[in-house]
Amino acid sequence: MAYIRKDENNVNAKRSVYFFGDGRSGGNARMKDLLGSKGANLAEITNIGIPVPLGFTISIEACMHYYVHDGGVSTPKSRVKASH
Numbered sequence: 001m002a003y004i005r006k007d008e009n010n011v012n013a014k015r016s017v018y019f020f021g022d023g024r025s026g027g028n029a030r031m032k033d034l035l036g037s038k039g040a041n042l043a044e045i046t047n048i049g050i051p052v053p054l055g056f057t058i059s060i061e062a063c064m065h066y067y068v069h070d071g072g073v074s075t076p077k078s079r080v081k082a083s084h
Contacts, residue, residue: 014059014061015059016058016059016061016062017056017057017058017059017062018031018035018039018043018056018057018059019054019055019056020042020043020046020052020054020055020056020057021046021052021053021054021055022054023046023049024046025042025043025044025046025047026043027039027040027043027044027057028040028043028044028047029041029043029044031043033060034059034060034061035057035059035060036057036060038057039057042055042057043057
């Protein structure tokens with residue numbers, strides 16, 4: 001139940017998005033190192049049958065890759081405020 005980015009250059013592409021809700025989940029409580037506490041707990045409460053709205057968790061590894069490769073906000077807040 002996850003989207004995997006198709007990358008022909010990387011045959012070992014890792015899963016980076018884990019869905020939960022509607023009684024199904026791609027994760028569990030033991031995955032805190034991968035999904036963070038909130039993501040792992042949302043997955044687990046879905047697994048035990050507590051109704052949870054549909055959602056997803058992006059893996060910590062995918063988030064770190066995004067930020068390391070300058071995906072974070074690069075415009076300082078002071079510049080944004082000054083432009084308005």
